[in-house]
Amino acid sequence: MSHPDINHTEIGKIIQARGLKGQVIAHLEPDLATLDTIKYIFIKIGTTLVPYGIEEATLQDHRALLKFQGIADKSAALELINKTIWLPQEVLDTIIVVHKTHQDEAPVGYYVTDLHQGKLGIVQRIEQFPMHACLVIDYFNKELLIPHVPTFIQHIDHKNKQLTVQLPPGFLEAVGYK
Numbered sequence: 001m002s003h004p005d006i007n008h009t010e011i012g013k014i015i016q017a018r019g020l021k022g023q024v025i026a027h028l029e030p031d032l033a034t035l036d037t038i039k040y041i042f043i044k045i046g047t048t049l050v051p052y053g054i055e056e057a058t059l060q061d062h063r064a065l066l067k068f069q070g071i072a073d074k075s076a077a078l079e080l081i082n083k084t085i086w087l088p089q090e091v092l093d094t095i096i097v098v099h100k101t102h103q104d105e106a107p108v109g110y111y112v113t114d115l116h117q118g119k120l121g122i123v124q125r126i127e128q129f130p131m132h133a134c135l136v137i138d139y140f141n142k143e144l145l146i147p148h149v150p151t152f153i154q155h156i157d158h159k160n161k162q163l164t165v166q167l168p169p170g171f172l173e174a175v176g177y178k
Contacts, residue, residue, distance in 0.1 A: 008042060008049060008086045009130050017077035018065060023056075024077050026064045026085055030130045032095050035059050041066075042086040049086050092130060107156060110163045112137055112146070115154060117172060120144065123163065135163075144177060 012028035035057035042049035053069035071077055112120040112135065121137040126148060133148040146152060146165060155164040 007089055009089050009092050010044075010084050010086050011041075011092065011130065012062075012064075012085045014043070014066075014080045014083050014085065016081065017074050020074050021067070022071035022073050022077045023065055023067045024071075024080055026066055028059075028062050028064055028085070030092070030096050031062070032059060034095055035064060037095065038087070038091065042088075043080060044084045044086060096130060107135070107161075107163050110156075110161045112163045112165060115164065115166045116169070117167065120146075120165075139177060142177070144172075144175070 011030055011032075012026045014024045014026045016025045017023070018025050035054070038054055038057065040051045040053045043052055044050075052071070054066060055069055056065075056067040058065040068080075071080070107123050108125055110123050112123060114120055121139045121144065124136045124138050124143070127134045127136055127145065134145040135148050137144045137146060146167065152165045152167060153163065154166050155162075157163075
């Protein structure tokens, strides 16, 4: 057993019991390629991550039908409803699907301007997180992370190395920059 820390990442939540043999359905947030290589996952019980061996796993889109070792009936499965599922980061890194789009053309070195806030700075690198990538921008000598998602990116000018974004109102204030 272990406590949640930086070595584990939350990947979803058990949302319902299925059948009479202890199966559960989980909603998974990152897009996973497979669960076939996973022998166990962690379920957060209180503040502790408890390992559960996987007997069977079927993955479809962002849902998984799971059968755990030691969970043999519906009443045991019901106790897991609304519990979060975690994986060690090094395991997650081997099964997470990274979608490539035109916006994944790394804009490192591009100057970022927000439609409302004005000039933000230059993209130093892109950091990959389980839910999405983030642009790391040098913003007044501090690192500003902006989710690299289509809803924020308004225009990419590859010729002039400029990236125009539209951050939600209050974004900079919420992350402590204004």
